Amino acid sequence: MAATIEDTPTTTAPQRVEGRRRRPGVGPVLLTTLAWVVAIGFFFPVLWMVLTAFKSENAAYTDPPTLFFSPTLEQFRAVFDAGIGPYLANSVGATAISTALVLVLATPAAFALSLRPVEKTQDVLFFFISTKMLPVVAAIVPIYVVVNEIRALDNIWTLIVLYTAMNLPIAVWMMRSFFLEVPGELLEAASIDGASLGRTLREVVLPIISPGIFATGLICVIFAWNEFFFAVNLTAANAGTVPVFLVGFITSEGLYWARLSAAATLAALPVVLAGWFAQNKLVQGLSFGAVK
Amino acid sequence: MTATIERPSAPSGPPPASAGGTTTRSARAEGWVRRAPLLPALVFTIVVTQIPFLLTIYYSLQSWNLVRPGSQRFVWFQNYVGVFADSQFRGVALNTIIMTLGSVIIAVVLGLLLALLLNRHFIGRGVVRTLLVTPFLITPVAAALLWKTTLLDPTYGLINFVLSPFGASGTDWVSTYPLASVMAALVWQWTPFMMLLLLAGLQSQPGDQIEAARMDGAGAWAIFRELTLPHLRRFLELGIVLGAIYLVNTFDAVYMITQGGPGTASANLPFYIYQRAFLGFDIGQSAAMGVVVVIATIIVATFALRLVFRSFGAAGSES
Amino acid sequence: MAEVEFDQASRIYTPGAKPAVDKLSLTITDGELVVLVGPSGSGKSTALRMLAGLESIDAGSVRIDGRDVVDVSSKDRDIAMVFQNYALYPSKTVAENMAFPLKMRGLDKSERAAKVAEAAALLGLTDYLDRKPKALSGGQRQRVAMGRAIVREPRVFLMDEPLSNLDAKMRVQTRSQIASLQNRLAISTVYVTHDQVEAMTMGDRVAVLADGKLQQYATPSELYDRPVNAFVAGFIGSPAMNLLDLHREGEGVTLGGTDIPLSREVRDAAGSADTVTVGFRPEDLSIDSEGSGAGVKAVVDVVEELGSESYLYAHMAEDESTTLVVRGPGRTTVRYGDTIALRVDADAVHAFDAASGERLA
Numbered sequence: 001m002a003a004t005i006e007d008t009p010t011t012t013a014p015q016r017v018e019g020r021r022r023r024p025g026v027g028p029v030l031l032t033t034l035a036w037v038v039a040i041g042f043f044f045p046v047l048w049m050v051l052t053a054f055k056s057e058n059a060a061y062t063d064p065p066t067l068f069f070s071p072t073l074e075q076f077r078a079v080f081d082a083g084i085g086p087y088l089a090n091s092v093g094a095t096a097i098s099t100a101l102v103l104v105l106a107t108p109a110a111f112a113l114s115l116r117p118v119e120k121t122q123d124v125l126f127f128f129i130s131t132k133m134l135p136v137v138a139a140i141v142p143i144y145v146v147v148n149e150i151r152a153l154d155n156i157w158t159l160i161v162l163y164t165a166m167n168l169p170i171a172v173w174m175m176r177s178f179f180l181e182v183p184g185e186l187l188e189a190a191s192i193d194g195a196s197l198g199r200t201l202r203e204v205v206l207p208i209i210s211p212g213i214f215a216t217g218l219i220c221v222i223f224a225w226n227e228f229f230f231a232v233n234l235t236a237a238n239a240g241t242v243p244v245f246l247v248g249f250i251t252s253e254g255l256y257w258a259r260l261s262a263a264a265t266l267a268a269l270p271v272v273l274a275g276w277f278a279q280n281k282l283v284q285g286l287s288f289g290a291v292k
Numbered sequence: 293m294t295a296t297i298e299r300p301s302a303p304s305g306p307p308p309a310s311a312g313g314t315t316t317r318s319a320r321a322e323g324w325v326r327r328a329p330l331l332p333a334l335v336f337t338i339v340v341t342q343i344p345f346l347l348t349i350y351y352s353l354q355s356w357n358l359v360r361p362g363s364q365r366f367v368w369f370q371n372y373v374g375v376f377a378d379s380q381f382r383g384v385a386l387n388t389i390i391m392t393l394g395s396v397i398i399a400v401v402l403g404l405l406l407a408l409l410l411n412r413h414f415i416g417r418g419v420v421r422t423l424l425v426t427p428f429l430i431t432p433v434a435a436a437l438l439w440k441t442t443l444l445d446p447t448y449g450l451i452n453f454v455l456s457p458f459g460a461s462g463t464d465w466v467s468t469y470p471l472a473s474v475m476a477a478l479v480w481q482w483t484p485f486m487m488l489l490l491l492a493g494l495q496s497q498p499g500d501q502i503e504a505a506r507m508d509g510a511g512a513w514a515i516f517r518e519l520t521l522p523h524l525r526r527f528l529e530l531g532i533v534l535g536a537i538y539l540v541n542t543f544d545a546v547y548m549i550t551q552g553g554p555g556t557a558s559a560n561l562p563f564y565i566y567q568r569a570f571l572g573f574d575i576g577q578s579a580a581m582g583v584v585v586v587i588a589t590i591i592v593a594t595f596a597l598r599l600v601f602r603s604f605g606a607a608g609s610e611s
Numbered sequence: 612m613a614e615v616e617f618d619q620a621s622r623i624y625t626p627g628a629k630p631a632v633d634k635l636s637l638t639i640t641d642g643e644l645v646v647l648v649g650p651s652g653s654g655k656s657t658a659l660r661m662l663a664g665l666e667s668i669d670a671g672s673v674r675i676d677g678r679d680v681v682d683v684s685s686k687d688r689d690i691a692m693v694f695q696n697y698a699l700y701p702s703k704t705v706a707e708n709m710a711f712p713l714k715m716r717g718l719d720k721s722e723r724a725a726k727v728a729e730a731a732a733l734l735g736l737t738d739y740l741d742r743k744p745k746a747l748s749g750g751q752r753q754r755v756a757m758g759r760a761i762v763r764e765p766r767v768f769l770m771d772e773p774l775s776n777l778d779a780k781m782r783v784q785t786r787s788q789i790a791s792l793q794n795r796l797a798i799s800t801v802y803v804t805h806d807q808v809e810a811m812t813m814g815d816r817v818a819v820l821a822d823g824k825l826q827q828y829a830t831p832s833e834l835y836d837r838p839v840n841a842f843v844a845g846f847i848g849s850p851a852m853n854l855l856d857l858h859r860e861g862e863g864v865t866l867g868g869t870d871i872p873l874s875r876e877v878r879d880a881a882g883s884a885d886t887v888t889v890g891f892r893p894e895d896l897s898i899d900s901e902g903s904g905a906g907v908k909a910v911v912d913v914v915e916e917l918g919s920e921s922y923l924y925a926h927m928a929e930d931e932s933t934t935l936v937v938r939g940p941g942r943t944t945v946r947y948g949d950t951i952a953l954r955v956d957a958d959a960v961h962a963f964d965a966a967s968g969e970r971l972a
Contacts (some may be wrong), residue, residue: 032414038406043423045480046430047440105336105503108329118326124334131341131591135541137562138582141569142347165340168333189664189698193759194686194715203711207702226431228544229562233570243433243544257441264434275429276422279488 049268052261075262084263087245091202094156094241095224098163102171102220103213105164110175115187115205125176128169136166140233147234156239162230167220174219178212179205219276242267324607345586352579357572371580380556381495381581387471388540388560395478396535399527402479403486410487411494422603428484439477440466470550470558477545482538486531493527494520533596540589561585613766614660615639617672622657622823631657633823634671639767642797644790646814648804650846654823655803656771662801663692663769675766686715691760692769695763696776697752699744699759706731706740716763730762733792750781757789762795768793774809786813790836810843811835819843823887841968844890844961850922850936851929854890856941856965863957864889867907871955876972877962887971888963893922895959896937898945899952907934911945925951 054071057236113121143162152158180207190200228243235244246260246267355367375381406531427435443450444465451465465473498521505515543562546552552559552567559567565585568578615638622632632654639645647655660666662673664685672679680688691712699708709730710723718726731737734754744752753773760768773789774782793800804810804875810817811831817825819834819842827839838844843863845851857864863872864887873881881887899906909925912934921939926932928950937953945951962971 006584028412030415031409031412033411035414035420036416038409039420039423042480042483043426045438045443045450046426049434052442082340104486105333107525109333112326112328112330119323124330127334128337131337133537133589134341134345135562135582135585137541137543137565137580138348138586139341139344140566140610141351141575141579141582142344144569145575146344146347146352163341165337168337182700183696183697185694185696186700188663188685188693189692189759190700190711191665191685192688192690192692193662193712193763195711196686199715204702206698207700222429226433227564228431228433228547232547233566243431246431246433246437247548260437261443264431264437268430269432271431272426272429275425279421279425282550 046268046272049261050265052258053265055258055261057256057258063138075258076266078256078259079263079266082248082259082263084242084245084266087240087242088266090156090159090235090239091225091241094159094163094239095221097222098160098167098185099217099220101160101164102167103217106168106171106175106215106216109168109172110179111201113172114176114179115182125173128172131165136229140229143230144233153234154236154238155241156235158234159227159231159239159241162234163224163227166227166230167223170223171216171220174216174221175209175212178216181212182208216276218274221274225271293587299568317576338348348579348582348586350585351575354576356576357574368574371576374577375580375584384556384561384564387556387558389556390544391471391478391560392536392539395482395539396474396532398475398479399482399486399535400490400531402483403531404490404524404528406483406487407490407494410491424487425484427480430481430563432481432544433548435481436477436545439480439545442590444473444476451452466550467554471556474542474545474549474558477549478539478542481545482535486535489531490524490527492522497523536596537593614641614674615761615767615799616674616677617658617662617671618674619875620658620661620668620673621638622654622661622666622961623669630654630669632661635820635823635825636671637825637828639799639801641799644793644800644802644813646802646804646810646817647820648807648810648814648817648846649779649820649826651805653820653884655805655820657823658820659769659771659801659803659950661689664688689765690767690769691762691763692771693753693773695772695852697756699752699755701744704741704743705736705747705755705758708744708755709736709762712759712763717954718803726762727758730758733761734758749777750785751787753777757792759864761792761798764796765798768798770800770802772804773802774804775806782809789813808849811847819846821846838890838961839970841888841890841963844963848892850893852890852892852961853896853935854875854888854963855933856886857889858886859884866925867909869905869907869954871877872957873960873962874972880971881964884965886965888965888968890961890963891955891959893936893938895956896935896953897956898923898937898939899954904952904954906954907935909951909953911947911949911951914943914945916943916945917941923951925953930952932964 051067053075054073055069056072056074112118113124115278147153147155147158186204186208187200190204197201225241226243227241230249231241231244237243246263353366353368353370355370356363386448399576406424410424412418430438439572441449445452449465501519502515505519540560541562542560543566546560547566550558552563556564561581565578565581568574568581572578614685617635617637619634619636620632621630621634623630635654635658637645647658649655659665661668662680662943664680664683672681675688675690700711703711703804706724706727713723715727727740728737731740734757736751736754736758739747739751739755744755747755753776756773770789774785777785777822786809802809802813811834814831816828816830817834818828821842825841827834829837829839834843834847838847841854845854855866857866857871859881861893862871862878863870865871875886877887908928910928910972911923911925913924915922915924919941921941921943923937923943923945924934925937926934935953937951939945963969965972
């Protein structure tokens with residue numbers, strides 16, 4: 001029996017039942033197994049990281065690597081002792097505030113580019129993307145100099161401003177695609193029903209796009225939390241974020257793997273959880289809303 | 293269809309508005325009312341992104357090294373000459389191209405295979421997808437650290453452990469194959485993104501087309517070649533373009549895994565410029581490099597964006 | 612209740628191009644249900660939207676109760692509209708959807724609830740008041756859209772192809788419901804459709820539009836019996852009227868070897884024209900199924916049996932490219948390929964100018 005590879009580019013409607021009743025072939029089982037194997041393989045480094053975080057240093061540093069061990073929380077404690085606390089707080093602060101700012105700025109902008117479009121909508125959209133395409137590294141020098149001049153080095157607000165600018169284009173694009181999904185008829189109906197623009201937005205449009213706002217916020221959180229380049233160059237002990245804290249592990253603490261894994265787990269955890277929540281929206285945001 | 297909201301005494305025909313040329317006073321006032329919500333975001337972006345860039349150009353025309361204060365002076369295009377004469381710069385540029393294109397292409401191919409695997413119903417499909425997506429979500433710095441230590445380490449790393457039956461134990465990947473090590477981490481992180489993108493593409497393919505093709509006698513490979521791949525073309529283009537945009541700016545992985553080394557064997561442009569600026573304190577030279585990179589990016593990006601816009605229609609959304 | 616008047620109203624998208632609505636003039640009297648019907652692109656929806664305030668009025672005027680509404684925004688026109696896709700607010704329940712216009716007008720909660728309950732009872736929606744639109748069937752959503760419109764007791768009802776998204780059976784059912792509702796509420800209604808059956812059954816008067824221009828505005832029977840041009844003649848009635856360009860001969864025209872006499876008025880109006888467009892409806896032909904009698908010989912291509920009647924599509928023996936439709940009895944014995952002889956009832960013939968399509972007397 002030929003392996004039913006036919007199933008691979010299969011019909012896409014998820015609810016449809018395969019019409020033919022065939023002998024359960026080997027093919028599907030093989031493919032499922034393959035999928036599982038690959039998934040576990042891809043995921044394994046992450047799993048390893050989390051496991052190692054619970055090991056004692058001796059158990060982490062063995063050849064061959066140990067899979068069974070008695071878990072301990074001492075690494076996490078050590079990480080906090082090493083001072084990850086303030087860095088976590090900074091990350092939370094920078095992420096939360098910049099995301100809030102982004103949403104506040106991007107939503108009206110997206111509105112002005114979709115439902116009541118300005119003349120140069122295409123140009124404006126192009127401008128927004130273009131800011132993301134230019135290498136950040138080209139601007140870091142003057143940013144450093146300027147920030148230094150105004151004595152804002154190692155200041156969390158520097159990061160907040162930069163993160164807002166970094167995420168605005170994506171947020172505008174995403175929010176715009178959500179606005180465009182609102183059927184025109186709904187707005188006309190509201191208008192005929194006697195609603196002014198403001199009320200239409202509040203009562204009709206907002207409930208429809210609220211999942212979109214949430215998704216956009218999630219994307220901004222992910223990018224802001226993971227950001228490294230600005231953080232490492234413009235901050236130090238006061239305003240450092242979690243990625244900056246991790247830098248310490250490649251130099252002085254290079255041999256403390258378990259603790260490193262604990263730190264990395266803590267660093268990655270919020271975003272992983274956020275991303276697990278909203279996988280599709282992730283792609284939508286990253287591709288500027290082009291993929292529905 | 294783009295939705296528009298009707299306003300009294302303003303022409304509101306088919307969107308977008310103000311297609312006509314008349315600029316009566318009320319029409320112009322209307323224009324400003326429409327622009328107002330856009331302005332805060334626009335102004336903010338312009339200030340924060342364009343001013344630094346202009347300053348970069350300004351600095352690039354000077355010879356300015358922070359280590360030698362007071363030596364700042366205009367040298368116009370000398371820095372640029374220096375950039376092109378710098379053999380390391382050329383090597384780093386080549387690294388960047390290899391790193392970017394290589395990682396993107398491998399990630400796209402792997403992503404396609406994974407997407408094909410996931411494009412059917414099986415037990416635990418949701419879990420599998422979640423597992424596969426995770427590498428993309430890990431903070432890049434943490435991921436890089438992970439690769440450098442627990443995976444690539446010569447003695448205790450997992451890779452060598454897994455490969456030891458094949459006799460490849462003891463290899464110090466980071467020193468011997470620095471570029472490949474960085475690329476491994478990048479591919480690991482970006483394949484899930486490509487997979488999600490291409491999966492969305494596969495799932496947007498109308499089922500009737502495939503059924504019709506089957507009735508016409510097409511086998512699985514023929515269907516893939518004639519129907520699926522063309523349909524996926526714009527998703528592939530989008531994935532490659534976006535992946536390239538994000539990856540050309542990679543910094544975290546290079547910093548954490550190899551620090552650009554040995555020498556500049558695994559440095560890419562962002563890292564190299566960073567080195568010049570923050571470790572070498574040569575503001576003028578690094579600024580000039582930055583400008584060169586920007587110009588190159590603009591050229592490439594203009595082609596790329598035209599591709600993206602063409603694939604998805606000017607409105608940025610497509611049904 | 613209100614009188615609606617279109618006075619030379621036009622909608623011109625691009626100056627210099629053909630108008631989407633070209634100098635439309637018609638009046639809808641208080642309580643009347645007027646149907647705007649025509650093929651797609653005829654301007655009927657545009658005209659409705661001009662009345663609604665969703666399209667601007669580029670020339671002429673539109674008046675509601677004598678007041679020119681060109682500068683009045685939709686929300687102040689005191690109109691209600693039922694959209695083709697219903698346009699229900701997805702995040703609100705049925706009750707909230709219906710109460711929305713009242714909320715916009717500032718009615719308080721108890722007043723809103725009372726009016727909503729009243730409208731819901733009228734439309735049979737009382738059991739669904741707490742559901743959201745996505746939990747409703749197409750027919751139910753359509754009723755909610757109507758409920759939202761009637762709850763306000765506006766001056767004018769506007770309906771934009773409200774039945775086109777329903778399946779055939781629901782359409783017939785809902786059609787009569789709308790008609791009886793409108794009779795009961797006696798609110799002036801403008802109803803747009805592309806389906807001439809809907810137009811004929813529902814309208815007090817029907818306006819036929821084509822290419823943005825009004826063709827004829829009259830009661831259904833007048834449209835049927837005295838179409839003012841060839842377009843209206845061919846548009847109204849299903850199956851469509853047989854319209855043929857026939858050569859003049861003697862005191863009439865010839866068709867397949869037979870003569871069809873034309874009246875004196877028609878001949879005078881035709882003047883010296885060589886050809887006249889002649890129309891006769893399927894029921895105005897009689898069949899001699901033996902095929903041997905006098906009449907136009909034709910070969911049957913399709914037999915449509917409808918139970919109460921049948922329709923035969925036949926091409927002329929003499930001229931294969933000309934097809935005639937004739938109505939036959941419910942249990943016809945005619946079969947595919949049979950030759951039949953058809954006779955035209957000369958009294959029921961319509962004559963139009965071959966060049967302009969205008970009715971000749």
